[in-house]
Amino acid sequence: MxxxxxxxxxxxxxxxxxxxxxxxxxxxxxxxxxxxTEEIVSKIFTxxxxxxxxxxxxxxxxxxxxxxxxxxxxxxxxxxxxxITITAFILTWVTVGLVQFPAESxxxxxxFAFWRNVLSFLSAIIIAILINFxxxxx
Amino acid sequence: xxIKNIEIENNWLFLSIMTIIYIxxxxxxxxxxxxxMSFFTTTLYQVIPTLFIIFSLIFVFNLILDTxxxxxxxxxxxxxxxWAISIFAxxxxxxxxxxxxxxxxxxxEKGMRSGLIATFLYNRAIKIPLLPIMIYYxxxxxxxxLTFFMILFSIINxxxxxxxxxxxx
Numbered sequence: 001m002x003x004x005x006x007x008x009x010x011x012x013x014x015x016x017x018x019x020x021x022x023x024x025x026x027x028x029x030x031x032x033x034x035x036x037t038e039e040i041v042s043k044i045f046t047x048x049x050x051x052x053x054x055x056x057x058x059x060x061x062x063x064x065x066x067x068x069x070x071x072x073x074x075x076x077x078x079x080x081x082x083x084i085t086i087t088a089f090i091l092t093w094v095t096v097g098l099v100q101f102p103a104e105s106x107x108x109x110x111x112f113a114f115w116r117n118v119l120s121f122l123s124a125i126i127i128a129i130l131i132n133f134x135x136x137x138x
Numbered sequence: 139x140x141i142k143n144i145e146i147e148n149n150w151l152f153l154s155i156m157t158i159i160y161i162x163x164x165x166x167x168x169x170x171x172x173x174x175m176s177f178f179t180t181t182l183y184q185v186i187p188t189l190f191i192i193f194s195l196i197f198v199f200n201l202i203l204d205t206x207x208x209x210x211x212x213x214x215x216x217x218x219x220x221w222a223i224s225i226f227a228x229x230x231x232x233x234x235x236x237x238x239x240x241x242x243x244x245x246x247e248k249g250m251r252s253g254l255i256a257t258f259l260y261n262r263a264i265k266i267p268l269l270p271i272m273i274y275y276x277x278x279x280x281x282x283x284l285t286f287f288m289i290l291f292s293i294i295n296x297x298x299x300x301x302x303x304x305x306x307x
Binding site (some may be wrong): 004020027028033034064074083094097106111120126130135 | 284299
């Protein structure tokens, strides 16, 4: 019984600590989503070698349901944007969180958050290249 | 205790900054403010059930798991089992990524390796219910390849995080 009381108190303290970060991160994500519209994003691509990098950067800034990234990615196909760029974009959308970075570093440590995001960004570009290569040979 | 207080102050500082930005926005650009607020309330309603699940999990984990158990399952002693648990838990978990930070922070304090947290977070990108939509937009071949590479790179990233963050003992 005493154990349940201690655990409840511990969980409640955790909630109390987490609440301001979650609300703040939700406010930040909502703001970024309002500013980054599909139209603005599609105008940024120029059809050069830099597109995958640009795609990965936009994906890193964006946040929200992965379904949205698939729909935007699907629209990108219609705009003639390369599969490497689309892959980098949808991968960084779900694995890199620049918007969530403050919350991640507060809760899991700055060093962890920094390196996890850097590695996820680099992985997205490598995976995009690998997918483009393997799609061509399979 | 002092560090804990600084952490709590930082948490409120972040929220205060966001509140100030929104107040300024409501005066300077009401359109963006309204769109953002509408997005915020919709998302908040969507994440409440996930939040409830996560805090219930934190409660249960605090009740039944102690440091010894966490170290045994997700620490440095059993690497293969740790990777497998992180991959499957990451794939099966749902809700926004930031909702999982409190639980992961709690498990980290109890001895979970940083590399496994990175692997868990990477695999959260694989959403089983969304795979049919991905197949519809990008083909079955693309979806299989992407899923395979994501699992592979989640382990590579986990190993690198363990080495870089430096909690390998």
